[in-house]
Amino acid sequence: MKNQVFLAFALCFCVFSGSFAQKKEITVVIDPGHGGYDPGHLSASPFLKTEKELNLKISLFLGGYIEKYLQNVKVVYTRTTDVYPTLDERVSKANAINADYFISIHCNGNERNGVHGTESHVHAMSLAKSVALAREIEEQFSQRAGRKSRGVKDEKDLQHSIQVLKYTNMTGVLVECGFLTNEKEAQYLNTTIGQEVIASAIFRGFRAVIVKEFPSINFIRTTSVTPSQPETASVTPDKESFTIQIASSRDPIEPTDARFKNVKMEVRRIELNTMSAYKYIYTVGSYSSKNEAKSELPQIQSYGYKDAIIIKN
Secondary structure (H helix, E strand, C coil): CHHHHHHHHHHHHHHHHHHHHCCCCEEEEEEECCECCECCCCCCCCCCCCHHHHHHHHHHHHHHHHHHHECCEEEEECCCCCCCCCHHHHHHHHHHCCCCEEEEEEEECCCCCCCCCEEEECCCCCCHHHHHHHHHHHHHHHHCCCCCEEEEECHHHHCCCCHHHHCCCCEEEEEEEEECCCHHHHHHHCCHHHHHHHHHHHHHHHHHHHHHHCCCCCCECCCCCCCCCCCCCCCCCCCCCEEEEEEEECCCCCCCCHHHCCCCCCCEEEECCCCCCCCEEEEEEEECCHHHHHHHHHHHHCCCCCCCEEEEC
């Protein structure tokens, strides 16, 4: 009887362990932070791209490198255009497909414009796989990409949790690629070469981790391939329109506040779902094309808002 029980247990164990050995492909979800009405951090100069734009560019470079140089890795994006999937939608998408990795791409900001460098965030330092990925990425930033690494951080450092890391069920990191409030770093991130270098560093860190974690899977392509068209998130952008942002703030300011008295137009306040300290932006006008908004911009700047910029609604 004991031998029969042992044999049955052994057979179950073999079947169970064999299910792990049969894994032949892994999935990574790449999440370009912000998007749509949420621009994220603004660059030091109004002539430079916003965080949401840079996040998307770096994310697409990263996914392109993975598809070009690796095999047996499926790449899924939470967005590939200027739309805003909610944080819940991003989490649900990754969990629904049982992804193995989640990499969220962001750019940082700080009140002190001298602060610069990269950071990789995990939910908690107790999550060994996430910490290992974050450390590999930061090492690539520091040793290969020539960036200043500010290290690996978790919710204790931020004093709050990051939803897309807290509620996703897989190894996850949120990468801060640099500070847009630092003029030199913002300029670098606005160059194609800068975006490629950052994406390449994240790619190398990711590659180093998956090769160690899944030794039975052959990830390295002998010849590179042309990346496929990215899989889009299930969010459809609205018809394109533009507005002009005249200010931002940490705390809400009433649109009728005296600080906006020089504006000869209706001021709208928009609350952003963002990690930035500046959670509110103030806009005027609604334009069907960027050229139409450009024609109005000098007039609005003449009201005293020299840093006013055009953004998509």
